[in-house]
Amino acid sequence: MIPILFYGVPEGCSFGSIVALEWLGRPYRLCRIDMLQKPELFTRIAPVGESPVLITSEGRQLTQSIAILNHIAAHGLEMGLGHRQGSPAFDDLNRSLAFLSTSLFSAYSPLWFSLKYELDGPSQAALRHQAETLVRSAHQKLEKTLLQDRTWLSGERIGVADAYFAGVARWNDYHKVFDWSEFPKAQALLQRLQQDPAVRFAHDIEEGREPAGAGGFRGHVSVAEAAAELGLAEPA
Template sequence: MDILYFYSPGACSLSGQVVLEWLGEPYQLCRVDPAVRAGETFRRVNPQGKVPALRTGSRFVAENSAVLLHLAERQPDKGLVPPIGSADRDSLHQWLSYLGSGFHVAFYPYFVAFRYVKDEASYPSVKEAAVEQIKKQFAFVNDNLEGHEYLLNGTRSVLDPYLYAMSRWGKRLFDVASEFPNVARHQEMMEQEPAVQFALSTEKAEAATSPSGAFQGHVNLDEAAN
């Protein structure tokens, strides 16, 4: 098996699971719960202890943008990334960079306030400030989805599951539908995708059938890391 994908429930690694289904190329999954990611075994896969990660052949690929590009470029005829050298390709790279370094990062102070302040009494104010920053990112994406079904100039790409995997976190914090209707519309569209439904079921460890038939089962971490 040439593709082994490492994911954690509720993480942005949902994006690669969706892309794998869209590609339809045989793959296996390795579930890595958050508490395990800091351990020595998973750090053989990714020294940063983060998901997603990908094993292809004898090598590992980490960082979501790199993983998504690797997957999409295995089958360029699927059209999940624009041609190299095109204006849309530049836009794709800009969005990948933004989603990783802007949109995602805005959530950090909310989810892991302890990384930023030592005084637990300050956590509520840190989280309150984080929500303001998260809303600014939602507003930026909402504006760019105006009149578009998909994020990349109305064309489906690897950006859409990446955005959805993180924008779903906003549902815990505020009313996405009333404040950012274009983002909510994008969420609803993605949730109608069989590949997304399958990935969400996989995260919940629920029995589900791979829409593409490409999923070949789970591998335990000890085996996957070697």
């Protein structure tokens, strides 16, 4: 089957998986999920109830961004998207992905929680203060370690860690936590990524357009269509 990536809006971290699939260039489809009002059928397809979810060409279900990005990278070794497992370059890539997931992604969690549950007053202020501290700390560590002496997070070439960064780093523009001038290396990386055709493609996808892409994109499928293909019936 042609793989299906379930991606979340608004501002989902699944953005990075769309970018990586574009770089890979192999056929794939997308299924759009509103993560603030998840359809019941999606939770039957993916009981974890989170995006992204990748249905592979073998029909296997793969969840969690790091696992999906490493899966894509493993199919694009000759393109430099990933590295041979056990090599120093692979370990370095995994370190970057883990940092982005555990430190940078998690730092924004209080803000997304506040938005999802429409908190206001003291609760919102407390969560925002917590998030601002965490987000700034994560970017300080990013500048001092992963971006200290390199152009791309994945090493000498653009790769899947950069794709993931493109999806998570833009959350600052959404939540207005800090001015990018505070973190010039991270800002420069994000600006370089914003010029990449695959990143622009992913933005177009999230904004509801149907761009042509690099050739691998085979269009959207609905949740119902994906469920039928996977042998799951609509809920009674």
